[in-house]
Amino acid sequence: CGFYGSIAASMSGSFLLEGCRNLKSRKMPNIFLVTVDTLRSDHLSCYGYPKSTSPSIDLFSRDALLFENCFSHAPNTWSSVASILSGFLPHETKVIEYVPFPEGLKTLPEILQEKGYKTIAVVSNYVMHKGQGYEQGFTIYDDTMTERELVRKSYRERTATNTTDR
Numbered sequence: 001c002g003f004y005g006s007i008a009a010s011m012s013g014s015f016l017l018e019g020c021r022n023l024k025s026r027k028m029p030n031i032f033l034v035t036v037d038t039l040r041s042d043h044l045s046c047y048g049y050p051k052s053t054s055p056s057i058d059l060f061s062r063d064a065l066l067f068e069n070c071f072s073h074a075p076n077t078w079s080s081v082a083s084i085l086s087g088f089l090p091h092e093t094k095v096i097e098y099v100p101f102p103e104g105l106k107t108l109p110e111i112l113q114e115k116g117y118k119t120i121a122v123v124s125n126y127v128m129h130k131g132q133g134y135e136q137g138f139t140i141y142d143d144t145m146t147e148r149e150l151v152r153k154s155y156r157e158r159t160a161t162n163t164t165d166r
Contacts, residue, residue, distance in 0.1 A: 028116060033108075035084065037077050037125050077127050081134060085109065101133030109137030124158040 041047045044054045046061040047068070073083040074090045082088075082095035085107040090096050093105060109119040120140040128134050128143065135141035145156035 031112065031117070033084070035081065077125055078132075078134075081128065085134065085137075098127065100131075101136060103133065107137040111137075113137060113139070122163055124160070124163045126155045126157060129156075 043049050043051075045052055045058045046054070046066060052058075072080050074080045074096070076098075078098055079090040079093070079095045082093045082101055082105075083090060085101070086093055086105050087108070088105070093102055095101065109121075112119055118140075119138045120142070121135065121138045122142045123129070123134075124145065126145060126149075129145070130141060130143050135143075145158045147157050147159060147162070149155045149157050
């Protein structure tokens, strides 16, 4: 899980801690939740990999809380993302295969909107495209994908550079 889990965990902690403060007297902090599908922490320099494979992540990690022991709730994207967005385990969300996000399940973006946040998602993975329910609670949900995967040509994607440039 590496970076994926560390960002989710650090963001969750920030949100919970900030909820204890009087936010009316100060500006609300920016919250970024970055997820990366199928990224191996043992191939990131910030986790000790000897090659420079991830200079941007390494730079970010220098001033971030870096978790060294994180686990994904599921071995697939849709179940993992449903857990991240809802706070429930896959057997509780009923997302245990490629199915739409359950209606009526409150999401972190919805909770953040209630607190006055503008919520934006920029997705690159085809399984997260609009119409599957994962856009629930986002003010803006950008799933524009015009490229094709190199291996599975029938699947659309957006490369990392085109995602981060949005």
